[in-house]
Amino acid sequence: SQQGEEDPQALSIQEGENATMNCSYKTSINNLQWYRQNSGRGLVHLILIRSNEREKHSGRLRVTLDTSKKSSSLLITASRAADTASYFCATDARGNNRLAFGKGNQVVVIP
Amino acid sequence: DGGITQSPKYLFRKEGQNVTLSCEQNLNHDAMYWYRQDPGQGLRLIYYSQIVNDFQKGDIAEGYSVSREKKESFPLTVTSAQKNPTAFYLCASSIFPAGPEIRNSPLHFGNGTRLTVT
Numbered sequence: 001s002q003q004g005e006e007d008p009q010a011l012s013i014q015e016g017e018n019a020t021m022n023c024s025y026k027t028s029i030n031n032l033q034w035y036r037q038n039s040g041r042g043l044v045h046l047i048l049i050r051s052n053e054r055e056k057h058s059g060r061l062r063v064t065l066d067t068s069k070k071s072s073s074l075l076i077t078a079s080r081a082a083d084t085a086s087y088f089c090a091t092d093a094r095g096n097n098r099l100a101f102g103k104g105n106q107v108v109v110i111p
Numbered sequence: 112d113g114g115i116t117q118s119p120k121y122l123f124r125k126e127g128q129n130v131t132l133s134c135e136q137n138l139n140h141d142a143m144y145w146y147r148q149d150p151g152q153g154l155r156l157i158y159y160s161q162i163v164n165d166f167q168k169g170d171i172a173e174g175y176s177v178s179r180e181k182k183e184s185f186p187l188t189v190t191s192a193q194k195n196p197t198a199f200y201l202c203a204s205s206i207f208p209a210g211p212e213i214r215n216s217p218l219h220f221g222n223g224t225r226l227t228v229t
Contacts, residue, residue, distance in 0.1 A: 033217055042115075042201055042220030043154075088153065090218075097161075098144070098169070099218065103153035 012108045019076040021105040023089035024069075030092045032065055032072050033099065037086045046074075046087075081111045113138045117202050117221035124196075124228050132187045132224045134202035142207035143185035144218065147171060148199040157200075160185055161207045189226065196228045 013019050023032070031050045035043040049056045049065045049072065056063045062075040076083055086106045090099040115136040124130045136143065145157040156169030160179040174193025179185055185204075189196045203218040 035218075040223070040225075042117075042203075042222045043218070044220070045217040048217055098156055098159060101146075101154040103151065 009103070010106045010108075012110065013079055015079060015081055015109055015111050017079055019079050019083070019107050019109070020073055021087055021107070022071060022073045023102055024071045025089075025091045025093075025100075026070065028094045029067070030094055032063075033090045033092070034061075034063060034072075034074050035088045035090060035101075037088065037104070039085075043088060076107070079107075079109045081109050083107060084109045115202055115204055115219055115221035117200075117224050119224060120222070122224055122226045124226070126228055127191045128228075129188055129190050130196075130226065130228075132189070132200055132202075132226070134185045134187065134221060135183055136185075136202075136204045136219070136221075137183060138204055138219060139182070140204035140206055140219070141182065142205045143179070144203040144205075145169075145175070145177065145185070145187045146201040146203065148201055148223075154201065157187065189228075196226060198226060200224045200226060 029051055031048050033048045034046045036046055037043045047058045047063050049063050060077045065072045086104040088101050088104045090101045092099055118133045142161045144159040146154040147157055148154050155171050157171055157175050158166055158169050158177040160166035163179055163182050166177050166179050174190055176188045201223045202221045205218050206216045
């Protein structure tokens, strides 16, 4: 089944810096979703961007979607130690009845 | 507060034993899902159910079984046929159907059950 792939896999930054991670996918999608997972916990939905949208904001999060390149990026601005987590993209491919998750992108924010 | 409850948080079993993981939600969601998470593998779908008394196999259903007798509950049984059962198991739920433009609505996850089989 189709799967998102995040890049880079691990990112370590200083508090206050911005963190950017990317996700690529292979087939046409209805929407793309980003989730956060703190260590040992369940995933939490962050933001959903539809295929006809190019950019979406939610607080310190900015998501872009380029359907021509089949890629999305998640930007966390002014990072905080509490942003330390794994971030997953999930694609809602046309014709599928379930989400396909990428392998995750670990972000460590150093205080 | 609405949410999904998975229990127990940690579970230990001997090889050859079946074990059932609990998942309960009070979000009034129709759809429920079970995922398995291994280090470096991301999330893999085991089973999902979009309506009571119906469920579908996901990508890695072998060695697992589920039931959906109530809307609120979607227990997962890890059978002795599952060759590598040690993993972190996540249950999720969502609105279904989501609507004409969003086929798969955002998932609400429980906090997982870590199963160790020795």
